[in-house]
Amino acid sequence: MKGIRDWVFGQLLSKSLASTRPLSSSGSFFSEEPVNEESDDPAHMAQLESSSPTSDTSFSSNCNQETGSPQSLEQVAADSYQPNHGVEVKKANSLTKIEDIRINLFRLLLRFGQSHDNLLVAKVLHRLHLAAAIRLGESNLKRVKVDGARTVAAEQEASGIPELNFSLRILVLGKTGVGKSATINSVFDQTKALTDAFRPATKHIKEVMGSINGVKLTFIDTPGFLPSSTINLRRNRKIMLSVWRFIRKSPPDIVLFFERLDLINTGYCDFPLLKLMTEVFGNAIWFNTILVMTHGSSTPEGPTGYPISYESYVTQCTGLMQHYINQAVPNSKLENPVVLVENNPHCKKNFMGESILPNGQVWKSHFLLLCICTKVLGDANTLLEFEGGIELGPLITPWVPSLPHLLSSFLKHRSSPRLSESEPDVDEILLSDADEEDDYDQLPPIRILTKSQFEKLTKSQKKDYLDELDYRETLYLKKQLKEESRRQRERKLSEEEIVGEDNDSDQQQASPEAVLLPDMAVPPSFDSDCTIHRYRCLVTSDQWLVRPVLDPQGWDHDVGFDGVNMETAIEIRKNVHASITGQMSKDKQDFSIQSECAAAYADPRGQTYSVGLDVQSSGKGMIYTVHSNTKLKNLKQNVTECGVSLTSFGNKYYVGTKLEDTMLVGKQLKFVVNAGQMRCSEQVAYGGSLEATLRGGDYPVRDDRISLSMSALSFKKEMVLGGGIQSEFRPIRGMKMAVNANLNSQNMGQVNIKISSSEHIEIALIAVFSIIKAILHKKRTENKSREVLEMG
Numbered sequence: 001m002k003g004i005r006d007w008v009f010g011q012l013l014s015k016s017l018a019s020t021r022p023l024s025s026s027g028s029f030f031s032e033e034p035v036n037e038e039s040d041d042p043a044h045m046a047q048l049e050s051s052s053p054t055s056d057t058s059f060s061s062n063c064n065q066e067t068g069s070p071q072s073l074e075q076v077a078a079d080s081y082q083p084n085h086g087v088e089v090k091k092a093n094s095l096t097k098i099e100d101i102r103i104n105l106f107r108l109l110l111r112f113g114q115s116h117d118n119l120l121v122a123k124v125l126h127r128l129h130l131a132a133a134i135r136l137g138e139s140n141l142k143r144v145k146v147d148g149a150r151t152v153a154a155e156q157e158a159s160g161i162p163e164l165n166f167s168l169r170i171l172v173l174g175k176t177g178v179g180k181s182a183t184i185n186s187v188f189d190q191t192k193a194l195t196d197a198f199r200p201a202t203k204h205i206k207e208v209m210g211s212i213n214g215v216k217l218t219f220i221d222t223p224g225f226l227p228s229s230t231i232n233l234r235r236n237r238k239i240m241l242s243v244w245r246f247i248r249k250s251p252p253d254i255v256l257f258f259e260r261l262d263l264i265n266t267g268y269c270d271f272p273l274l275k276l277m278t279e280v281f282g283n284a285i286w287f288n289t290i291l292v293m294t295h296g297s298s299t300p301e302g303p304t305g306y307p308i309s310y311e312s313y314v315t316q317c318t319g320l321m322q323h324y325i326n327q328a329v330p331n332s333k334l335e336n337p338v339v340l341v342e343n344n345p346h347c348k349k350n351f352m353g354e355s356i357l358p359n360g361q362v363w364k365s366h367f368l369l370l371c372i373c374t375k376v377l378g379d380a381n382t383l384l385e386f387e388g389g390i391e392l393g394p395l396i397t398p399w400v401p402s403l404p405h406l407l408s409s410f411l412k413h414r415s416s417p418r419l420s421e422s423e424p425d426v427d428e429i430l431l432s433d434a435d436e437e438d439d440y441d442q443l444p445p446i447r448i449l450t451k452s453q454f455e456k457l458t459k460s461q462k463k464d465y466l467d468e469l470d471y472r473e474t475l476y477l478k479k480q481l482k483e484e485s486r487r488q489r490e491r492k493l494s495e496e497e498i499v500g501e502d503n504d505s506d507q508q509q510a511s512p513e514a515v516l517l518p519d520m521a522v523p524p525s526f527d528s529d530c531t532i533h534r535y536r537c538l539v540t541s542d543q544w545l546v547r548p549v550l551d552p553q554g555w556d557h558d559v560g561f562d563g564v565n566m567e568t569a570i571e572i573r574k575n576v577h578a579s580i581t582g583q584m585s586k587d588k589q590d591f592s593i594q595s596e597c598a599a600a601y602a603d604p605r606g607q608t609y610s611v612g613l614d615v616q617s618s619g620k621g622m623i624y625t626v627h628s629n630t631k632l633k634n635l636k637q638n639v640t641e642c643g644v645s646l647t648s649f650g651n652k653y654y655v656g657t658k659l660e661d662t663m664l665v666g667k668q669l670k671f672v673v674n675a676g677q678m679r680c681s682e683q684v685a686y687g688g689s690l691e692a693t694l695r696g697g698d699y700p701v702r703d704d705r706i707s708l709s710m711s712a713l714s715f716k717k718e719m720v721l722g723g724g725i726q727s728e729f730r731p732i733r734g735m736k737m738a739v740n741a742n743l744n745s746q747n748m749g750q751v752n753i754k755i756s757s758s759e760h761i762e763i764a765l766i767a768v769f770s771i772i773k774a775i776l777h778k779k780r781t782e783n784k785s786r787e788v789l790e791m792g
């Protein structure tokens, strides 16, 4: 279960960290939020490069320019040391360790003869910087001269002290015969594992150890999977389970998933195998996986029989593989690093005797560099306490809802619009009070001016005239609203009388005619010319509303409509209302449902009792929530509400209780105070909020208001206090402004300003100006981070 801090981070920071989001691989076993979608996510630090096989190309940088004297990190750590400040000490320690990771990386680069201006290395350094910036704060990092690590690394390598402590534990997975064992042999340059060209060679899981340039490598060689078919499914699952048990106690740093480059063609589909892997190992495995393509020097033929370019063939194959992986996770933005391997001893070699691929790349050094970089990033993940290491959790990925999250949504006022007719809402009190004489009728008549007459007026006359119109409009709307509410009350009364006299009169009502709703506007796509089969919506009565749900991401419109939405509200008996709303979507793989059913009994004296059942699918599981609410209108201007809820998910039950009071002071001031708790086995989250709303004099015709709110949420001895202000008003005629700002005790917040106007075009200019300014600011920040990168 997530801590409150994680929850708050997830809720508030996910947007503000747009370019520097945490490293956490959200697909990890215990993650709660949906998998983070952006491919540049530092979370996937393991995803170091795109599938391009040429990514080894270095880019020019000023890496060798020494800028300023290197300042050791220990010094920085010492600077920031404050004896009474535990957090600072921890930060300083983490900073020192990050620096150690950097030094280690530079030492490894020296040993493996790799240049530090390699694109891959630059990416790793950049991500290390970002990760540290997120966790430790920019201010600490600014004092660190990144080139210091390189100098220290060179010194340490020259003296050999301290000894480099770096090892790699690599798990290899893939179908039988793809070349897992052969690759291990090629990496060590000696036969350490059995290979066989005709039958499965690796029968048992085996650790193959060795050392290259002082780095200890441990490969976990595994028996290959059989091509996916229903018969092989059990056997494949058995192999996977045995691997899972083997690595559970000592998880690998990296996972290599093998496939043969020459066997991938457009008909390739091993989706069931990938799906099975996800099922057994969990989504997280893919966030730490490198795709290894053996038979990397095969130059295939295109559909026309002529050889196609190597680069485009590789891009095509890796793209296809990636597509299936993305479907298996499912996460459309996941990009796994790819490495090409050629184990044929007769493959092309360079003048140094190293095997090279058709594009000239020395595959082995690239392979090792990729493994090292992945491990380095994994270490940083662990050190900075981001999620995303290869954790081996239970077999079924559990999605655990967080208590604070459940509580805060439970506390939010639950208003079911269809039931509101029968609910004694405080707002209605305002309307019912408005039985005073109508001001509008007492106004003297006004002559409406034509456009040319209006143009002739002086500036102040124009203003007076428009103000007068505005005033009259407000009064007129008020009058209409009052009449409407009076009519409704009368209708209710007369209905009650009719029902009393004759119960059959309902049946005589003619059924309303079916109305065809306009077709939904769909984005352009490749449709067939025949549109008859398109879903249409019919409204046959007021009671049921059924609509198709369009998935804008769908491939084409037929596929795009994969859901249906239903709504209904009925009066079961006198004063008993029920409402059902639901949405269901289903495609080839996934089924999701979301529905809310509620029934309410409104006592004529003002009490309302309601019960409801919400059903929502989450992954493969379902969340069921039963809730009940009682509203008591104990005083004319006061409504008290208490509610209980029981949520069931998996085999866990969450019980929530809340108490809320809404009070009106005069007609314009409204206070809402609530408190509640959410409990699950031993854990409890407490929370409450207070909101004061001041409405404009013209409410409800004009919705001018300002509201101040305060909230507190406590979970696991941590307390988060929050405050917010919301306001909506008309600063001048024809313009509407909405301001929304909030801040919490963890210094996280948001400011939102919305201005809409039908007259003042200059506002658009302000918006354009702000957007340009934001873009320029972003550019500047990017340049800065590039500078940092280059210095590294």
Ligand SMILES: Nc1nc2c(ncn2[C@@H]2O[C@H](COP(=O)(O)OP(=O)(O)OP(=O)(O)O)[C@@H](O)[C@H]2O)c(=O)[nH]1
Residues within 6 Å of the ligand: 174, 175, 176, 177, 178, 179, 180, 181, 182, 183, 194, 195, 196, 197, 198, 199, 200, 201, 202, 203, 222, 223, 224, 225, 294, 295, 296, 341, 342, 343, 344
């Ligand atoms: N030409 C070529 N042959 C390869 C390559 N990789 C592997 N082979 C050959 O493919 C055959 C099978 O390789 P293995 O390493 O035994 O395959 P494996 O994935 O370990 O198979 P299992 O142990 O059954 O899971 C061997 O004869 C290898 O020599 C490659 O990149 N190019």
Ligand SMILES: [Mg+2]
Residues within 6 Å of the ligand: 180, 181, 182, 194, 195, 201, 202, 221, 222, 223, 224
């Ligand atoms: Mg093998």
